[in-house]
Structures are given as C-alpha cells and as structure tokens.
Amino acid sequence: MLELRGLTRRFGDATAVDNLSLAVADGEMVAVLGRSGAGKSTLLNMINRLIDPSGGEILYGGRDIARLRGAELLAWRRQSAMIFQRFNLVGRLSVLTNVLTGRLNHPPRLPKLVGLFTDRERDIAIDALAALGMEDHALKRADQLSGGQQQRVAIARALVQEPRIMLADEPVASLDPVNAQAVMEALRRINRELGITVLCNLHSVPLAQAWCDRAIALSAGRLVYDGPVAGLDEPTLLGIYGSAAALSEAH
Amino acid sequence: MSATKPTAWRARRPELYPPRGPALWRRAALVPLGLGLFLWGLHALEVSPGQIYRGLGELGRVFMLMMPPAITEHVWQYLRAIGETLAMAFLGTLIASLLAVPLALMGARNVMPLGPVRLLVRRSSDVVRGIDSLVWAIFFVSVVGLGPFAGILAIAVNDTGVLTKLFAEAMENTDREQVKGVRATGAGRLQTIAFGIMPQALPVLLANSLYFLESNLRSATVLGVVGAGGIGFYLMDRMMISAWREVSLIVILVLVTVIGLDTLSRALRQRLIGSARG
Amino acid sequence: MHRTAPAGARAAFARAWAAQGRVRRRQWLVAAALLLVLVAAAAWLGEVDLVLLWDRLPRFGSYFGRMVPDLAWATLGEDLAHWYWKGWRWLAALWQTVLIAIYATIFGAVLAFGASFLAARNLTPAPWVGMVARRVLEVARTVPELVFAVLFVYAFGIGPLAGVLAIGLHTFGALGKLFGDAAENADPEPLRGLRATGAGWVQTMLYGATPQLAPDYLSYGLLRLEINVRAASILGFVGAGGIGQELYGAIKNFDHTDISAIALMLIGTVMLIDALCAWARGRVIGQDGLRAL
Ligand SMILES: Nc1ncnc2c1ncn2[C@@H]1O[C@H](COP(=O)(O)OP(=O)(O)O)[C@@H](O)[C@H]1O
Ligand SMILES: [Mg+2]
Numbered sequence: 001m002l003e004l005r006g007l008t009r010r011f012g013d014a015t016a017v018d019n020l021s022l023a024v025a026d027g028e029m030v031a032v033l034g035r036s037g038a039g040k041s042t043l044l045n046m047i048n049r050l051i052d053p054s055g056g057e058i059l060y061g062g063r064d065i066a067r068l069r070g071a072e073l074l075a076w077r078r079q080s081a082m083i084f085q086r087f088n089l090v091g092r093l094s095v096l097t098n099v100l101t102g103r104l105n106h107p108p109r110l111p112k113l114v115g116l117f118t119d120r121e122r123d124i125a126i127d128a129l130a131a132l133g134m135e136d137h138a139l140k141r142a143d144q145l146s147g148g149q150q151q152r153v154a155i156a157r158a159l160v161q162e163p164r165i166m167l168a169d170e171p172v173a174s175l176d177p178v179n180a181q182a183v184m185e186a187l188r189r190i191n192r193e194l195g196i197t198v199l200c201n202l203h204s205v206p207l208a209q210a211w212c213d214r215a216i217a218l219s220a221g222r223l224v225y226d227g228p229v230a231g232l233d234e235p236t237l238l239g240i241y242g243s244a245a246a247l248s249e250a251h
Numbered sequence: 252m253s254a255t256k257p258t259a260w261r262a263r264r265p266e267l268y269p270p271r272g273p274a275l276w277r278r279a280a281l282v283p284l285g286l287g288l289f290l291w292g293l294h295a296l297e298v299s300p301g302q303i304y305r306g307l308g309e310l311g312r313v314f315m316l317m318m319p320p321a322i323t324e325h326v327w328q329y330l331r332a333i334g335e336t337l338a339m340a341f342l343g344t345l346i347a348s349l350l351a352v353p354l355a356l357m358g359a360r361n362v363m364p365l366g367p368v369r370l371l372v373r374r375s376s377d378v379v380r381g382i383d384s385l386v387w388a389i390f391f392v393s394v395v396g397l398g399p400f401a402g403i404l405a406i407a408v409n410d411t412g413v414l415t416k417l418f419a420e421a422m423e424n425t426d427r428e429q430v431k432g433v434r435a436t437g438a439g440r441l442q443t444i445a446f447g448i449m450p451q452a453l454p455v456l457l458a459n460s461l462y463f464l465e466s467n468l469r470s471a472t473v474l475g476v477v478g479a480g481g482i483g484f485y486l487m488d489r490m491m492i493s494a495w496r497e498v499s500l501i502v503i504l505v506l507v508t509v510i511g512l513d514t515l516s517r518a519l520r521q522r523l524i525g526s527a528r529g
Numbered sequence: 530m531h532r533t534a535p536a537g538a539r540a541a542f543a544r545a546w547a548a549q550g551r552v553r554r555r556q557w558l559v560a561a562a563l564l565l566v567l568v569a570a571a572a573w574l575g576e577v578d579l580v581l582l583w584d585r586l587p588r589f590g591s592y593f594g595r596m597v598p599d600l601a602w603a604t605l606g607e608d609l610a611h612w613y614w615k616g617w618r619w620l621a622a623l624w625q626t627v628l629i630a631i632y633a634t635i636f637g638a639v640l641a642f643g644a645s646f647l648a649a650r651n652l653t654p655a656p657w658v659g660m661v662a663r664r665v666l667e668v669a670r671t672v673p674e675l676v677f678a679v680l681f682v683y684a685f686g687i688g689p690l691a692g693v694l695a696i697g698l699h700t701f702g703a704l705g706k707l708f709g710d711a712a713e714n715a716d717p718e719p720l721r722g723l724r725a726t727g728a729g730w731v732q733t734m735l736y737g738a739t740p741q742l743a744p745d746y747l748s749y750g751l752l753r754l755e756i757n758v759r760a761a762s763i764l765g766f767v768g769a770g771g772i773g774q775e776l777y778g779a780i781k782n783f784d785h786t787d788i789s790a791i792a793l794m795l796i797g798t799v800m801l802i803d804a805l806c807a808w809a810r811g812r813v814i815g816q817d818g819l820r821a822l
C-alpha cells in the first residue's frame with residue numbers, strides 16, 4: 001500500500017501540493033485530475049522523488065520514501081516507474097537501448113557502464129517491446145518514431161524496471177485519439193495483468209472514466225475529491241475545475 | 252505481458268544481440284589491437300612507467316617549493332613586463348586585424364571574382380598561419396633585435412594569417428538575400444561590398460578580433476622565451492635558476508591578467524553580438 | 530487607451546531621435562579617443578620603432594634569400610638530397626610531433642569529457658563541485674603550454690612525455706570549457722527520464738547526456754587536434770620533443786636551408802592534418818547520424 005501523510009511541497013511562497021493525505025491499495029488504477037497548475041505533476045514527481053517534498057511522509061512497505069537517500073533512493077526510483085507527457089527518451093539512442101536503460105539499476109551494474117547488457121536483459125526488453133507491438137522498431141533511433149510509438153517505447157522502458165508502481169504524468173496529452181486509446185489500454189493491461197499500481201495524471205475526465213476505477217482530484221494543491229470515477233457527476237466536477245469553461249476543456 | 256520467464260529472442264532476432272562465435276572474436280580482437288596500438292605509440296614517445304612515477308614525485312616537490320609565492324622587490328619589474336605583454340598582444344592583434352580586412356576581401360568567394368588571386372591569398376595565409384608565432388618571433392628578433400617590438404611583429408604576422416582565413420569565411424557566410432537586395436537597388440560592386448557584405452560581417456570580424464586578443468595574450472606571455480619581450484623572459488629566467496617562489500608569483504600575475512582580459516573581452520563580445528542581433 | 534495628438538508625438542520623437550544621435554556621436558568620440566590613447570601607450574610600452582623597421586626591411590629579403598636552396602634542373606636529385614640531407618631524421622621528429630599532438634589531444638579530451646559534466650551547471654552533482662571544476666579548467670587553459678612544458682621537462686626529463694603532458698593539460702582546460710558550454714545546452718527531458726528509472730549520476734551522464742553531446746564533442750576534439758599539431762611543433766624549443774628541437778637547432782646555428790626544409794615539411798604536415806580533420810568534422814556534423822547506438 002502507498003500512503004501519503006500530510007505531503008506538502010512549496011516553491012517559494014507558492015504551495016504546489018498542500019498537506020495531502022491519502023492511501024492507494026496495491027493493484028489500484030487511480031486517475032489524478034485537476035486543472036493545470038493544481039499540483040498533479042508535482043505530486044507524481046514527489047512520489048518518484050524527482051522532487052523532494054517540503055514536508056509530510058510517503059509510506060510504502062513500512063518505509064518513509066520521503067527520507068530515502070543514496071542507493072536506497074535510486075532503488076525506489078526503479079520501483080516507481082515514470083511515464084512523461086513528452087516521453088523523455090534519449091533521441092539519439094536506439095529504441096532497444098532506450099528500453100534497456102530501464103535496467104540500469106539492476107545488477108550487474110558495472111558492465112552497463114560500457115554498454116554491455118546480458119542476453120536475459122535483452123530478452124526482457126524485447127518482450128516488453130513485443131507486448132506493446134514495437135519489437136520491429138527495436139533498432140531505429142528513438143527520435144525517428146511518431147509520438148504514439150515513442151510513448152509505447154517509454155512504457156516498455158518503465159516495464160523492464162519491474163516496478164511496483166507506475167506513475168504516468170499526462171501520458172496521452174501529446175497524442176492523437178487513436179494513439180491515446182492504445183497507450184491507455186496498455187496501462188490498463190499492465191495494471192490488470194501484472195497487478196502494478198498505476199497513478200495517472202489526466203487532463204480529460206472521459207479518459208479517467210473510461211480507464212480508471214478511482215479518481216482523486218486536486219485544486220490548488222489540496223485534495224478535493226477521492227472516490228470512484230462513477231461519482232464524478234456534474235456538480236462535483238464543477239467544484240474540481242472551478243468554472244464551466246475550465247470543465248469543458250477537460251471533456 | 253507476464254512476469255514469468257522471458258522469451259528467448261536470440262534465435263528469432265539475432266541482430267538485436269551482440270554477435271557470437273567468429274563475429275564476436277573479430278569484435279573482441281579490436282580491444283587488444285587498440286590497446287596494442289596505444290601502447291606502441293607510448294613506446295614511440297619513449298614513455299615509461301618509471302619516468303611517470305619519478306616525474307610526478309618531482310612535480311610534487313617543485314609544487315611545494317612554489318609555496319608561498321614570494322613578493323620581492325622584482326614585482327615592479329614583473330608588472331612592467333606584464334604591461335609590455337598586454338601591449339604586444341593588443342598592437343599585434345590590431346595590426347593583424349587591419350591587414351586582414353583587405354586580404355580577406357581578396358580571399359572571399361563572394362567578393363573576389365578571380366580564382367587565382369583567391370587561391371594565392373588563401374594558401375599564403377595557410378602558410379603564414381602554419382608557422383607558430385614563436386618561430387616568427389625568433390625571426391623578428393634577428394631583424395629588429397631583442398625586445399617587445401619583435402613580439403608585436405611576430406603576433407601581427409601570425410595573426411594576419413589566422414584572421415584572413417576567419418574574416419574571409421565570415422564574409423562568405425553573409426546572408427545572400429540581403430546582398431542581393433542591395434545589388435537590386437543598382438549598387439555597383441564596391442557598393443555591394445560596402446553596404447551588403449560588410450555590415451553583416453563586421454560584428455563577426457570584431458568578435459573574432461577580440462577573441463584573438465585573448466588568445467594572443469596567452470601567446471605573448473611566452474614570446475619572451477626567445478627574447479621577444481614580455482613576461483615570458485622573467486618566467487623562463489626564474490625557472491632556470493629554480494627561483495620557484497617567484498615563478499609562482501609570476502604565474503599568478505599572468506593568471507589574473509589573462510582572466511581579467513577574458514572577462515572584459517567576453518563582455519564586449521556579448522555586446523557586439525547582441526547589437527548585431529537586436 | 531488615450532490617443533496622443535499626432536503632431537506632439539512626432540515632435541517628441543524627433544527630439545528623442547536627435548538626443549539619441551548626440552549620445553551616439555559622443556560615445557563614438559570617446560571610444561575613438563580611448564583607442565588612440567591605448568595605441569599610444571601600447572606603442573610606447575612595446576618599444577615600437579618604425580624607423581628601425583624601415584631600415585632593417587632589406588634584411589627580410591636577405592634572410593629569406595638565404596633560405597632558398599641551390600636547385601638546378603640538371604642536378605635536381607642531388608640538390609634535393611643535399612637540401613634534405615637530414616630528411617629521415619626530420620621525418621622521424623615530425624612523426625613524433627604528430628604523435629605528441631594525438632596523445633595530448635586524447636589525454637586532454639578524456640579528462641575534459643569527465644570534467645565537462647562536473648562543470649556544466651545543469652549537470653553537476655553539486656553546485657560547489659561545478660564551481661571547483663570550472664576554476665580548475667580556467668587555470669589549466671590559462672597557463673600557456675610552453676610554461677607547463679618547461680615545468681614538465683624539469684620534472685619528467687627532456688623528451689616527448691613532457692610535451693604530451695603540457696599540451697594535454699592545456700587541452701584539458703580548453704576543451705573542458707568548450708565541452709561544458711555545450712553540455713549546458715543539453716536537453717533536460719531525456720535526463721529526467723533516466724533519473725526516474727533509478728539510474729545514478731554516472732549512468733545518467735553516459736546514457737542521457739553523452740549521446741546528445743557526442744557530435745559536438747567530437748567536432749571540438751578534432752578542431753583541437755589541428756591546434757595541437759601546431760603547438761607540438763614548437764615545444765622542442767624547451768626540450769619537450771618533436772620537430773621543434775630540430776628547428777630550434779637550425780635557427781640557432783644559422784643553417785638557413787635547413788630552416789626552410791623543416792618549415793616546408795611542417796607546413797605540409799599541418800595542412801594535411803587540417804584537411805583530414807576538416808573532412809572528419811564534416812562527416813560528424815554532416816550526417817547527424819552517428820548511427821543509433
Ligand atoms: N520548479 C518549480 N518552481 C516553481 N514553481 C513550480 C515548479 N514546479 C511547479 N511549480 C508550481 O507549482 C504549481 C503546481 O504545478 P504542477 O504540479 O506542474 O501542476 P499540474 O501538473 O497540475 O499542472 C504551479 O503553480 C506551478 O507554477
Ligand atoms: Mg503537469
């Protein structure tokens with residue numbers, strides 16, 4: 001179980017995430033909603049520890065993730081994979097190498113510094129690519145792929161990390177509807193078949209309702225909704241998005 | 252998508268795996284081959300581990316002897332020599348810049364229509380550039396005698412070669428559309444150069460000159476080694492008599508001067524480039 | 530928004546324009562005066578003596594005249610052999626010069642590669658590490674090669690090792706700065722992507738930063754190799770190996786035809802290396818490819 005207690009992050013005077021407390025059971029698929037600037041990205045980045053919290057606790061498996069340092073911190077990042085809106089692949093590396101970078105924090109580590117991965121790790125990487133229908137592109141440069149293809153490579157990279165949690169920050173915001181469906185479906189399958197917990201920032205309410213069980217919503221860094229996606233009726237949504245105009249953008 | 256044993260892909264997609272068998276050996280053989288080549292080169296350079304070991308020890312000893320830098324009555328002499336060094340770099344660069352403009356005009360493809368002239372200018376600038384300013388300094392010492400004047404001439408000549416090439420390239424890299432625009436107004440050849448090419452190239456030329464002022468200050472600090480003026484003479488002299496604490500003082504003075512000029516020139520360069528853009 | 534009277538605006542503009550023009554002109558005058566003072570001061574400090582130069586001008590001719598060897602069509606082979614009487618020895622020294630340049634470039638570039646990640650503000654593991662790295666690089670590139678060379682000849686003895694180390698150290702400083710500046714423009718997104726997987730700092734640099742920067746680094750390294758061949762050609766003056774020793778000897782002994790023979794070989798080599806490097810750089814920059822790794 002992932003549990004947040006009073007999690008807070010301040011940037012100067014502004015509070016991006018404000019005293020957030022909630023619990024996510026293993027194997028859940030949770031949508032994180034809220035208007036732009038509500039603190040969604042900051043929240044996911046804090047869970048992966050790309051951003052340090054200003055206060056509060058992140059509990060997982062009886063440990064406070066917010067206090068991890070050094071090798072333990074890196075090990076946690078490996079277990080909480082991230083997917084980004086802009087894919088964040090290394091454009092000049094091949095698709096396969098990009099996926100293999102998800103194994104950098106698995107032993108043996110030294111040979112990887114000179115680009116040597118074991119055959120078993122290549123097996124795992126190609127399996128992940130095959131699961132996303134990308135194995136035929138393995139030797140292409142990552143920056144030669146379309147956005148949808150790049151995001152699938154990024155998911156494959158996350159998969160080979162063998163994570164416990166997958167944190168997806170607006171994974172489909174840069175994609176066309178067809179690719180968006182494919183990517184959301186992949187995340188759902190990862191959640192169902194591998195039992196990996198998925199937290200997914202989404203800019204669109206229908207996407208959340210189509211793919212997730214539970215939704216949480218942030219407004220100015222505070223938790224304003226936590227419940228089943230079915231409970232996101234019109235008045236609730238107006239409360240989350242503040243105005244009808246903002247809400248219509250999220251449809 | 253499962254957490255069980257991964258598929259063995261090698262049989263189906265061998266190109267996604269490192270080679271095996273003879274292909275692997277061929278690739279692996281590159282490592283000792285490269286290493287052998289590297290070591291052979293070191294051997295050709297007469298490098299031995301013992302020499303490195305002894306040298307490092309000696310270096311450490313000299314470094315300790317340099318501390319702390321000695322501030323003696325010579326310091327005024329040194330400061331004057333640094334002023335001399337600055338003067339050498341400044342005048343050398345200035346003369347070179349002034350000489351390089353007409354030469355570059357004769358060497359730029361979009362200015363000089365006569366191929367042989369261009370070739371002559373470019374090749375002779377290559378030759379002049381290929382000879383280090385220290386060699387030119389020896390030559391000029393034998394022409395005008397010991398002292399900073401020889402250094403100025405050495406820097407000026409060597410840099411004329413460098414700047415001619417750079418200036419000519421800057422002129423060739425000017426935007427052709429703008430030049431065409433000027434020509435379309437009925438401007439003659441000279442006018443096209445004056446109003447089409449030069450205004451675009453000028454900031455680049457100035458920035459290059461300033462950059463080479465910095466680089467020439469570094470060259471000027473060593474011309475004294477062959478008697479062509481500047482701080483280099485004292486530096487070498489104090490090293491020869493193992494006055495290490497004065498050596499470190501001189502090195503610090505040089506560092507301060509060079510870094511100071513770099514900072515100044517960088518600020519000027521940024522203003523130049525800024526004014527060219529804005 | 531209010532509308533100002535057009536006539537008033539025009540007058541104000543004309544006034545401002547004129548004022549600006551006056552400021553410009555004054556700035557130009559001050560700059561010109563400053564330059565003149567600087568030139569005068571530098572000429573005095575630099576002991577510029579144009580009369581002397583004019584008097585000595587004929588020496589140029591005779592100096593170069595004596596460098597021209599006696600070559601006749603009938604005995605061309607013999608004359609050339611006479612001119613290049615130490616040809617093999619010079620060739621060996623030249624080869625050593627090229628080797629010094631290559632090894633110094635490798636040595637300096639490898640160190641600069643590592644240092645650039647420490648020095649770049651966006652990549653450095655800690656701000657103070659970046660500060661220290663930048664200062665070290667600054668010192669390494671500010672001290673002239675020849676000074677390092679004298680020091681190393683003293684410590685390591687006469688020979689090419691001192692030359693390799695001296696040029697290598699200077700190259701470390703110069704390339705470290707260039708590499709670091711290039712690294713500061715690295716795209717942060719791939720780096721975040723890698724850090725998020727649990728990759729450590731070294732791994733993030735190798736897999737995230739290096740692929741982006743490799744073409745720039747290679748291109749700068751090749752440019753440096755050209756510069757280092759020139760630098761290596763004179764280190765022999767202070768006993769640090771290579772053709773410089775031969776050249777210095779010829780100059781000291783007034784062996785004028787030897788000077789021209791060595792200089793010609795040197796210039797040819799420099800041009801050859803320049804051409805090779807330019808070709809290699811064109812390939813690095815041109816195809817952008819660097820085949821997917
Ligand atoms: N690095 C940062 N520095 C300063 N302010 C930041 C930074 N990152 C985020 N913020 C601020 O924190 C708030 C939440 O940002 P973010 O988490 O990106 O929101 P969301 O992802 O929901 O759009 C915003 O007001 C944003 O301006
Ligand atoms: Mg966001």
